[in-house]
Amino acid sequence: MAARMAFSRLTRSLCEVGRSRSLLLQSARWVTSASKTLTVTMDDKTGIAEMSLNRPPVNSLSLEFMTEINIALEKLEHEKFCRGVIITSAIPKIFSAGLDILEMYQPKPERLSEFWKTLQDMWLLLFGSRLTTIAAINGHSPAGGALVAMSCDYRIMAPGFNIGLNETQLGIVPPFWFIDTMMHTIGSRQTELCCQKGLMLSTEEAARIGLVDKVVPLDQIASEAKAEMQSWLKIPVAAKLITKQTIRAPILEKLQTRQEADVQNFCNFAMKDSVQKSLGMYLENLKKKQKE
Ligand SMILES: CCCCC/C=C/C(=O)SCCNC(=O)CCNC(=O)[C@H](O)C(C)(C)COP(=O)(O)OP(=O)(O)OC[C@H]1O[C@@H](n2cnc3c(N)ncnc32)[C@H](O)[C@@H]1OP(=O)(O)O
Numbered sequence: 001m002a003a004r005m006a007f008s009r010l011t012r013s014l015c016e017v018g019r020s021r022s023l024l025l026q027s028a029r030w031v032t033s034a035s036k037t038l039t040v041t042m043d044d045k046t047g048i049a050e051m052s053l054n055r056p057p058v059n060s061l062s063l064e065f066m067t068e069i070n071i072a073l074e075k076l077e078h079e080k081f082c083r084g085v086i087i088t089s090a091i092p093k094i095f096s097a098g099l100d101i102l103e104m105y106q107p108k109p110e111r112l113s114e115f116w117k118t119l120q121d122m123w124l125l126l127f128g129s130r131l132t133t134i135a136a137i138n139g140h141s142p143a144g145g146a147l148v149a150m151s152c153d154y155r156i157m158a159p160g161f162n163i164g165l166n167e168t169q170l171g172i173v174p175p176f177w178f179i180d181t182m183m184h185t186i187g188s189r190q191t192e193l194c195c196q197k198g199l200m201l202s203t204e205e206a207a208r209i210g211l212v213d214k215v216v217p218l219d220q221i222a223s224e225a226k227a228e229m230q231s232w233l234k235i236p237v238a239a240k241l242i243t244k245q246t247i248r249a250p251i252l253e254k255l256q257t258r259q260e261a262d263v264q265n266f267c268n269f270a271m272k273d274s275v276q277k278s279l280g281m282y283l284e285n286l287k288k289k290q291k292e
Contacts, residue, residue, distance in 0.1 A: 038072060058091065060099065061100055082131060083233050084132035088222070098144030143178075157216075158203065163201055165178055179195055187210075
């Protein structure tokens, strides 16, 4: 029921944004069509898919982009030959800048709630995926970008970048399920330190506290992610999946049982004058930084 509702929301969002994002089976590989912002390929010999994010300038997660990601994730989830997916970025030095702040700044209320539902769906799909998921983090990964990475089963990151839930630095609060995902990854003490201070950790710092599992040079990220995936795919699939579900089900259920309330909370919070002011100032600083 919940999955059907999520899927119908996805379809509705897609119609609303008026863009067609079908995945086509071309000979042995799945590829995205009609889209420059997401490329999904599947190696039918190994069952390993790669999803490459390509929304310049910084892979920020807009309603349309997340809708596209969700449709691709749904498709891979139901593709019986697919066993694992590697998520990476096609944009140099940026994995994802997180949520598109422009979606939250001076928003239209209807679009704002659709935006949040679509983000919830993305997290539910990724964190709850039957597939083995690996984030090949080849660039900076703040906030929503870190959420995508933390929702995967394994994280490989190149040196020289930053990752973390930096929401408090923007004067906003990380939602409970962002925090839960981080607690699941690094435990509650480290999560509290990271989230209260809105820390953006270097790759090495992130590896030290287990936010990242492996550090490899940028030019080896793709091959290392594939090698790591192969080792995960050797584990008996049912045993691995049931274990994953046992660990993640309570975390998923917490959001599933209060999705509507969470949307309402977010919209009320985002529309507050003080939050709008913080977001406006943050956007201005980003632009100023560019001119300096
Ligand atoms: C209300 C409750 C919500 C709670 C949950 C919130 C979750 C989030 O994800 S909030 C978003 C948090 N993200 C960030 O704080 C990242 C901000 N961006 C950066 O730190 C940097 O842009 C960078 C490290 C990702 C990349 O740096 P650089 O390569 O130097 O690129 P620029 O800073 O010059 O940015 C280029 C261009 O992109 C715009 N931009 C950057 N991030 C975002 C974003 N998240 N959303 C929308 N737009 C973004 C930036 O303003 C520049 O725009 P132009 O000046 O128009 O070129």
